[in-house]
Amino acid sequence: MNWKIIFCFTLLSMLETSSSSKIYNVDPSGYVLYCPCMGRFGNQADHFLGSLAFAKALDRTLALPPWVEYRYGEPKSVQVPFTTYFKIEPLESFHKVMPMEDFMEQIAPTVWPPGNRTVFCYMPRGNPDSESCNAKEGNPFGPFWDTFDVDFNRSVFYGPLNYDVIHHNMGDAWRDKYSSEDYPVLAFTGAPASFPVQEENRRLHRYLEWSDDIDQRAEEFIRNALPKGAFIGIHLRNGPDWERACEHIDSTPSLFAAAQCLGYRNEYGRATQEMCLPSRETILQQTRKAIKDYSAKSIFVASDSDHMIDELKKEFKRMNVSVHRMPNPVPQVDLAILGRSNYFIANCISSFSAFAKRERDIKGIPSGFWAFPQKPQNIQNSSSRSDEL
Known part of the structure; x- marks a missing residue:
């Protein structure tokens, strides 16, 4: 042959x-x-x-x-x-x-x-x-x-x-x-x-584009599940493994994705428990401000554990703001929806939040973090890095 x-x-x-x-x-x-x-x-x-x-x-x-x-x-x-x-x-x-x-x-x-x-x-x-x-x-x-x-x-x-x-x-x-x-x-x-x-490699996120299937599922959820008008996207990282990880935040101030808001040399602050695992008061206060700032009609929640749906509904009922989550969450679809929100409140420490934040930065649309920015304080550099659970 x-x-x-x-x-x-x-x-x-x-x-x-x-x-x-x-x-x-x-x-x-x-x-x-x-x-x-x-x-x-x-x-x-x-x-x-x-x-x-x-x-x-x-x-x-x-x-x-x-x-x-x-x-x-x-x-x-x-x-x-x-x-x-x-x-x-x-x-x-x-x-x-x-x-x-x-x-x-x-x-x-x-x-x-x-x-x-x-x-x-x-x-x-x-x-x-x-x-x-x-x-x-x-x-x-x-x-x-x-x-x-x-x-x-x-x-x-x-x-x-x-x-x-x-x-x-x-x-x-x-x-x-x-x-x-x-x-x-x-x-x-x-x-x-x-x-x-x-x-220096954060910019490469511009070459990561969702597949047609993920895009379509995100768009269908926004179109069919959310009311017309602006919506706020929030990420609540609060599962048991995350709670345990946040216990180490004082000794590892550069934990996980903290650099996305604190800087790679902690030049913008030091990680805190409230940033890692925000309290109910912080979540409600910042969400309320975002709703007012963007005249939002709804909130979309992504979470690994507690979506706080009932609490959020009760808190914002008088503002006629509805609260939503995917019935059977798919992390990638959650991220695609968060990337399309009018304003996104991220968990500074979470690499899951960091994905959505990078996508939004590339698009030039606004985002914020729970309990950040914080009051100026003396910062000690730390090079500690860990794997997000």
Whole structure:
């Protein structure tokens, strides 16, 4: 069988099995793959923006990973294709990307075949004596790679290199040490990015556009469930895990996404309990002010636990303001609705709030935070960072 017949057979197989109708050529500059294995959607979105910047600095195609979700009753994480929530075309206007499903179907058999798959990590993971990244140890690591039937044959420890391609010549360092000829695929145990998202990478959010399905569901809710007129969007992060996390706010003033309102060097204040877990009084007071400022007719509430629907309805009944939530909340649709509100009150510490805030900043529409701004005080810098639960 000559090479032309082989090529035609391979092309036909791609068309039959690929998750999209697009056929991708092999990128001689190589690829970046990673498991979005830290936290839930808000954290993963922060990491995605940094990973996109990292791939561009190395001029490698970024394989768009599925979103990792943890669903009630499921013993393992569930991987949701990237395109379920976002469009690819806007990202392609910034850099080379392709769905990970298409990479595995079309590209991996040639450049990253089974039996020749290397995984990268900073240092040995798990047992330090194992000299391995143990890339599939634990949930969601194992389920993520099992989604694509990936097993690793070798581990590479890339320290002391890092992911900061903005302030150092780190892109050149990566290319020099791990050339695309020797390493066509850089597959990482976690995202090649920092959390929270670096300040310089916040702008990349403009290339994240909701899928038609998410857009349509948000628009239908606004059109059918909310009265005509302006509405206020609020995010109430108040579940038990969040309450426990907020107990550490005094010792970790840069907790989670706090930099979005306090600055990356705490130049605008210091995180407080009230910012992390606002009181009923703060919520009602700020919501009332927003209603008056924007002549709002309704309030939309997104929450991980207590939406405070009854309290809010009772409080604003005399103002003829209705209160709404999605009957079966989908986080991404909640975010799309918050992004369309006339005014949004966010939780400064939450990376979920941070997603909506970045989207609104790109659009140039106003947002605020619970219990912020605050009175000036002496600030001590802190570089502490954590994973939002």
